[in-house]
Amino acid sequence: MTGDANAFDRFVEHFRAKIFRYSWLMCGQREDAEDVAQETLLKVFESFDQLREPERIRPWVFRIARNACLMKRRKSVFAPSQELSLDDLMPAIDHQGGHARLQIADWSGLPDRRMLQSEMRHALDRAIATLPENFRSVILMRDVEELSTLETAHVLDLTPDVVKTRLHRARLAVRQKLDEYLRSDGRALSGHV
Amino acid sequence: MELAERTAKCREVFSLLSEYLNLDLPPDACQEMEAHLAGCPPCIEFAESLRKTVELCRRYRPAELPAPLGNKAREQLVEAFQKMLSGRNARS
Numbered sequence: 001m002t003g004d005a006n007a008f009d010r011f012v013e014h015f016r017a018k019i020f021r022y023s024w025l026m027c028g029q030r031e032d033a034e035d036v037a038q039e040t041l042l043k044v045f046e047s048f049d050q051l052r053e054p055e056r057i058r059p060w061v062f063r064i065a066r067n068a069c070l071m072k073r074r075k076s077v078f079a080p081s082q083e084l085s086l087d088d089l090m091p092a093i094d095h096q097g098g099h100a101r102l103q104i105a106d107w108s109g110l111p112d113r114r115m116l117q118s119e120m121r122h123a124l125d126r127a128i129a130t131l132p133e134n135f136r137s138v139i140l141m142r143d144v145e146e147l148s149t150l151e152t153a154h155v156l157d158l159t160p161d162v163v164k165t166r167l168h169r170a171r172l173a174v175r176q177k178l179d180e181y182l183r184s185d186g187r188a189l190s191g192h193v
Numbered sequence: 194m195e196l197a198e199r200t201a202k203c204r205e206v207f208s209l210l211s212e213y214l215n216l217d218l219p220p221d222a223c224q225e226m227e228a229h230l231a232g233c234p235p236c237i238e239f240a241e242s243l244r245k246t247v248e249l250c251r252r253y254r255p256a257e258l259p260a261p262l263g264n265k266a267r268e269q270l271v272e273a274f275q276k277m278l279s280g281r282n283a284r285s
Contacts, residue, residue, distance in 0.1 A: 008274050012262070020259035034259055038266050045273035049280065090207055091239055093200060102235040107242045110249065118256070125255055143250035149217075168211035175246040 012041060019065045022140055023072075025129055032072045040065040059151040062141065066155055081134035089172035091179075105182035120181075127177035131170055138163055139170035202229055206236050210243050 019040050024033035043064050051060050092103040128136060128144075141152040142163070149167075153160045206229055212218045213226055230236050262270075 004274075004278060008271065012270060016259060016262065021255055021257075024257050025255065030257060033257075037259060038269070041270055042273050045270065045277045048277050086208060090204065093203070093235065102238055104238065104242060107238075107245050110245045121253075121256060124249055124253055128250075128253070139250060143247055144253055146251060149215075164212065164217070168208075171211055171243060171246055171250075172207075174250065175243050178246060178249070179242065 015044070015061055016041060018145065019061070022062065022065055022145070023069050025140055026066075026069045026133065026137060027072055028129070032069075036065060036068045036072060039068045043068070056151070058145070059147055059155050062145065062147070063155045066137070082132040084132065084135060084169040084173055086169065086172070089169060089176055091176075105179045107179075107182065110182075123178060123181040124174070127174045127181075130177070131173055135166050135170040135173065138166040139174065142167050143171070203233060203236050206230070206233075207239060210240055213240075214244055214247060 016037050019037040020033050023036035023040075024030060027033050027036065040061065044061055047064075051057060094101040094103060128139065131139065137156055138152060138158075141147045141155055142149070147155065149160045149163050152158070152167075153163045156163070158166075206226055209218060209222065209226060213223065218226065230240065
């Protein structure tokens with residue numbers, strides 16, 4: 001029984017934090033995120049026998065969490081889904097003396113130096129949280145949770161091609177917001193989520 | 194290469210960068226992109242900023258953390274976990 005208790009504690013601690021993180025960024029409300037984490041873990045234990053491939057537990061758990069988030073969203077106010085235009089996410093290019101020069105910030109100190117600063121963490125919080133929901137969910141699965149394209153497609157009911165397209169635009173949008181933050185030395189995105 | 198043509202190539206490179214970083218590009222397209230990157234410092238600079246964005250996302254941990262699990266919530270989870278174990282034991 002001790003082994004079972006240890007397994008329980010490790011499982012709950014590991015997945016509760018992950019589910020909370022995902023649902024907080026999808027729901028935008030702490031209370032909703034904690035409810036989603038609890039409901040998801042209960043559902044996971046209740047339906048564990050339905051998990052056909054134990055090595056795919058992470059996408060299975062996230063699919064349950066995603067459905068719990070969708071149920072919450074019927075009662076809450078959420079950032080709507082919308083499209084991101086590729087043109088709007090491309091950097092401006094200066095043409096001077098026959099040479100092309102990008103108008104972007106100096107990223108050379110990233111990520112080590114600046115990641116240690118809480119202001120930079122908040123800039124990333126805000127950059128991710130302000131993405132349209134349909135792009136935010138993809139970048140959370142692919143880059144934050146590091147699920148594969150196929151796993152993300154399964155969790156979010158999308159085709160792999162849509163996952164790839166949305167991931168690229170989400171990354172470009174986050175890059176653009178961080179670039180604005182770096183160019184303004186933190187002033188543009190200093191507000192907290 | 195004319196500037197306009199070069200800029201159009203840069204835009205094409207920008208649009209494929211995530212697939213390149215994910216190692217999802219077919220070999221031919223990958224070679225073509227690397228040939229362009231080798232002679233285009235602005236594209237290298239942009240690709241590097243996108244690569245670092247991905248790295249930051251992978252290291253990302255939001256400031257918000259869940260509150261410690263309350264007694265009632267823990268009891269509910271323990272009960273569900275024990276039911277799961279009982280069901281497994283009954284079947285085996």
